[in-house]
Amino acid sequence: MQTPDDGARARRPEPGTADTVVLDVDGTLVDSVYHHVWAWQHAFAEVGVDVPLWQVHRAIGMGGDRLVAAVAGDAVERGVGDRLREVHDEAYERVVRTVRPLPGAEDLVTTLLEQGWRVGVASSGTREQTATALELLPDAHRLDAVVAGPDVDTTKPAADIARLCVERAGGSAGLLVGDTVWDVRTAGALGGACLGVLTGGFSEAELLDAGAFAVVGSAEDVPAALHDLAPHHRGAVTPSTREVPRA
Amino acid sequence: MQTPDDGARARRPEPGTADTVVLDVDGTLVDSVYHHVWAWQHAFAEVGVDVPLWQVHRAIGMGGDRLVAAVAGDAVERGVGDRLREVHDEAYERVVRTVRPLPGAEDLVTTLLEQGWRVGVASSGTREQTATALELLPDAHRLDAVVAGPDVDTTKPAADIARLCVERAGGSAGLLVGDTVWDVRTAGALGGACLGVLTGGFSEAELLDAGAFAVVGSAEDVPAALHDLAPHHRGAVTPSTREVPRA
Known part of the structure; x- marks a missing residue:
């Protein structure tokens, strides 16, 4: 059928x-997908941007250069995109040993x-x-x-x-x-x-x-x-x- | 159709x-689903049990009394089930403020x-x-x-x-x-x-x-x-x- x-x-x-x-x-x-979700959650929380985590999860796998705009919009990308990626990478680094x-x-x-x-x-x-x-x-x-x-x-x-x-x-x-x-x-x-x-x-x-x-x-x-x-x-x-x- | x-x-x-x-x-x-996944990951890592995290994610929402056996088997539940729930609850408590x-x-x-x-x-x-x-x-x-x-x-x-x-x-x-x-x-x-x-x-x-x-x-x-x-x-x-x- x-x-x-x-x-x-x-x-x-x-x-x-x-x-x-x-x-x-x-x-x-x-x-490592859930580690990345965790690290992005940490980053979005630090800059005070509210993003439902299931949408972050569904965006994992596209490049980090695209993810911020995709889940939080172009304004957030322009304003704090680089900072978000920086916090994500630092946070991911802290948990990577459990991958x-x-x-x-x-x-x-x-x-x-x-x-x-x-x-x-x-x-x-x-x-x-x-x-x-x-x-x-x-x-x-x-x-x-x-x-x-x-x-x-x-x-x-x-x-x-x-x-x-x-x-x-x-x-x-x-x-x-x-x-x-x-x-x-x-x-x-x-x-x-x-x-x-x-x-x-x-x-x-x-x-x-x-x-x-x-x-x-x-x-x-x-x-x-x-x-x-x-x-x-x-x-x-x-x-x-x-x-x-x-x- | x-x-x-x-x-x-x-x-x-x-x-x-x-x-x-x-x-x-x-x-x-x-x-809080991804926070729970993170907390379970922490717990399973602490007792040295390897469980793919997508399976933990799919088990969130059933009671914690059932989750361990469902994702890691009855032997793990019998051996370290209570310890896993204890570590999960402690770990979740540490991140709950970001929910x-x-x-x-x-x-x-x-x-x-x-x-x-x-x-x-x-x-x-x-x-x-x-x-x-x-x-x-x-x-x-x-x-x-x-x-x-x-x-x-x-x-x-x-x-x-x-x-x-x-x-x-x-x-x-x-x-x-x-x-x-x-x-x-x-x-x-x-x-x-x-x-x-x-x-x-x-x-x-x-x-x-x-x-x-x-x-x-x-x-x-x-x-x-x-x-x-x-x-x-x-x-x-x-x-x-x-x-x-x-x-």
Whole structure:
């Protein structure tokens, strides 16, 4: 039976249409979305701006340069945007030691490399936040590319960050894995597909409605969901023929 | 056009089937859901139990006596359940001063009383947490009933807490307003309907799929959504003929 918004949902991509998996970080690899919500709450409280926290939560994953205006309006962004980001970053820093990897994230890069993908991460966070998150993943040194918010002029949901990630990974077409509608829209802007995970607290319906071609529980379930789409199934790239750069 | 899960969704109740609005507190009247997630994260980290935070978020709104087993399993509940609740309550206490009322919550009780409803709150929180939350609402002294988790043996999603609320409010049938699927299930267990609000961070689809008859943005939109169902429309109870107890 069809549902009214089937039209808005993406079809499963054809095998061979992508060679690079672009992984989101917060909420996809590490369990930091609620830490970011907490840090933004702290920041908004400090400048006396009232913002319902569920709206902050739903804005996590777009760049911090966009989040303030998106949840509190342009006037707040113009007035105290930089101060808010400063307080957020300081507050996040204070709780970052309690961030844990999400189920299945610790060996996800290795498993995807074994499936023949090029693998990169593209995070809207700062370089430092992204590096700290990747320290939780034993195989992060095997990543083909790491791109953080400051590496591009325009963060998610613009395509720039994902495009640069694919380029740095030496790939030609990206498939995104992310937990937010911003990841899904970034994939759309890139002309690629997005697999959703539930670990950021967006619901399955929200991710499907945004255009994810499928939604799985967590990083743990990603390799199975990408297995049939992976390059080793089309024989284009095999792990033995490619060099994995060590960061 | 029908969707596959229309069968699971509740129909809009008939006017006159309820005389009492039972309001949830956390995530419905005050913006405290993410504070509770933070406090639970703190507690689970302290005892070294790894739980993805989106699952903690989705469990907020059931009683704390149920949450630990629901997200971490029976063994953790048996081993450190009481300690976890203790650390959660202490941690929540440290951040409670930053909890704010949600949009429209500050005069919701008054507006519903004017529509002819009896109005109570039924929270899974402790008596102290519930009282502290209600201090943020200028018209909370007009509530017909206040019921907190410890007032009943079995918390949400069992019907007990809502049933006691309707009884204390002097009503005969309740209609619930809440932000979580646990509120919706509590309404179902009571044999009543539930109006969902998005302010707790559950999505519209999750609340509708659980059986909410409708979902609105926030407390601000509740009076309009309940207007046609309100007692003054059936002439059974009018504000002028009932006594509003002052707490």
